[in-house]
Amino acid sequence: xxTIVSVDDSTVPGEGSxxxxxxxxxxxxHIVVEEDIMSRSRFxxxxxxxxxxxxxxxxxxxxxxSFVLNKVIEYCSHYRGYYLLEDDPDAAPPGRSPVRExxxxxxxxxxxxxxxxxxxxHYLEIKSLVGSCARxxxxxxxxxxxxxxxxxxxVENDFTPEEEHSPSSKCTG
Amino acid sequence: MPTLSLxxxxxxLHIFSFHALREELSGIDDQPLSTCTVFSITQVGxxxxxxxxxxxxxxxxxxxxxxxxxxxxxxRSQSAPIVVHASSLSRTSGLPSKLESLTLVLQDPRWxxxxxxxxxxxxxxxxx
Numbered sequence: 520x521x522t523i524v525s526v527d528d529s530t531v532p533g534e535g536s537x538x539x540x541x542x543x544x545x546x547x548x549h550i551v552v553e554e555d556i557m558s559r560s561r562f563x564x565x566x567x568x569x570x571x572x573x574x575x576x577x578x579x580x581x582x583x584x585s586f587v588l589n590k591v592i593e594y595c596s597h598y599r600g601y602y603l604l605e606d607d608p609d610a611a612p613p614g615r616s617p618v619r620e621x622x623x624x625x626x627x628x629x630x631x632x633x634x635x636x637x638x639x640x641h642y643l644e645i646k647s648l649v650g651s652c653a654r655x656x657x658x659x660x661x662x663x664x665x666x667x668x669x670x671x672x673x674v675e676n677d678f679t680p681e682e683e684h685s686p687s688s689k690c691t692g
Numbered sequence: 693m694p695t696l697s698l699x700x701x702x703x704x705l706h707i708f709s710f711h712a713l714r715e716e717l718s719g720i721d722d723q724p725l726s727t728c729t730v731f732s733i734t735q736v737g738x739x740x741x742x743x744x745x746x747x748x749x750x751x752x753x754x755x756x757x758x759x760x761x762x763x764x765x766x767x768r769s770q771s772a773p774i775v776v777h778a779s780s781l782s783r784t785s786g787l788p789s790k791l792e793s794l795t796l797v798l799q800d801p802r803w804x805x806x807x808x809x810x811x812x813x814x815x816x817x818x819x820x
Contacts, residue, residue, distance in 0.1 A: 634699070641703055649706065657710030662727065665735040674737045682738070 540567070541578040548585035549578070556595045559606050561644035583639045590632070591639050594625060594648055605647040622651040630659065630671060704743050708733060713753035713765075714775050725757065748772035752805075754797055758786070762793035766800055773805035 538554045540563070557563040563579065570576045581588060604610050626633060637652035660668045669676060676683075711729040725731055730750055734741045744750055751768035753775045755761050766774070776797050778790065797804075 637703060638699065641700060649703065653703065653706040654710060656707045660707075660733075661711070661729050663729070663732065665732045668732060668736050674740065676736070677738050683735070 538576075542588060543578050543580045544585035544588045545582050546584050548588075550585060550588060550592070552592055556592065556599050559595050559598060559603075559645055559647070561606075561608060561646075563643060581639075582642065583635065587632075587635045587639050590636055591643065591645070591648070595645070597621065597625070598647070603647040605650055606645065618654070619651065623655070626651060626655045630656075633659075634672075701743055704740075705747055708744055708747060708750055712750045713755070725755075725761070753777075756790045756793040756797070758789045759793050759796060762796050766796065771802065773803045774800070775806040776804065777806075777808040778810070 539551050540554050540557060542550045542552060542557075544550065554563075554567060558567075566577075566579050626636070628636070633652060633655055637649060637656065640648035640652060656672075659671055663671065668674065708730070711733060713728060713730060730744065734744050745768060748768065748770040749772055751765050752772040754765045754769065756776070756778055774797065776794070778794055
């Protein structure tokens with residue numbers, strides 16, 4: 520559950536169709552963003568619905584840094600007004616995100632940043648961004664050896680020797 | 693430092709889905725198994741193995757290298773509809789083994805989503 524704090528109207532002006540939201544990152548940075556930009560996030564949309572039900576607007580506290588949050592806002596700003604099937608809650612799930620050239624450049628970041636972005640996108644329920652990040656991570660490990668995969672993604676080998684060489688653990692051919 | 697081991701299962705599955713056998717193999721089954729990322733995935737760590745082995749869509753492209761591989765993939769794909777591409781049946785030295793594997797697949801009561809057999813034109817091959 521997100522933590523919310525009350526904010527006064529002077530901090531978050533709320534008028535017209537392009538109202539502003541106040542997002543607060545885990546490093547306590549206050550970021551004002553147009554509601555319309557963040558509407559791609561199901562999480563944010565649900566928060567806004569809650570505001571309308573109570574006639575009170577709040578700052579939304581998010582569990583990731585401003586660096587990551589700004590990256591997500593950049594993504595949402597780029598696709599502002601675009602229809603992406605993955606983000607349509609009424610559409611059947613497309614199965615996987617298509618390759619989008621802009622996304623590939625946008626996600627040309629180191630693996631730590633990529634993992635932070637996908638976790639933030641998952642939290643914010645932005646399916647199109649989760650899909651693009653998943654594709655980028657999948658590409659990072661494609662064709663790599665097991666040892667290389669562990670290195671790339673920081674996963675420890677926690678098998679016992681017996682488990683590691685268990686006949687049922689792999690298709691030996 | 694974030695690691696993949698801390699990601700929610702649904703994200704890990706999303707990542708793995710790009711390495712499903714039907715995605716990695718483009719029409720032929722004669723590639724070495726070692727080129728298929730999904731097999732390496734199960735060797736990374738306990739959590740990866742547990743997640744991958746319990747995700748039938750990763751495994752429902754059934755390979756016919758030999759009966760042990762075929763049997764293992766039929767088990768891993770659980771109740772998912774299966775896809776089989778039997779290629780180069782007339783030329784490979786492992787023909788008997790492939791036919792035996794194909795027989796195993798055809799005996800499986802599950803719905804066969806796709807069956808492609810190539811390379812047997814002009815030759816008589818009987819499936820036991």
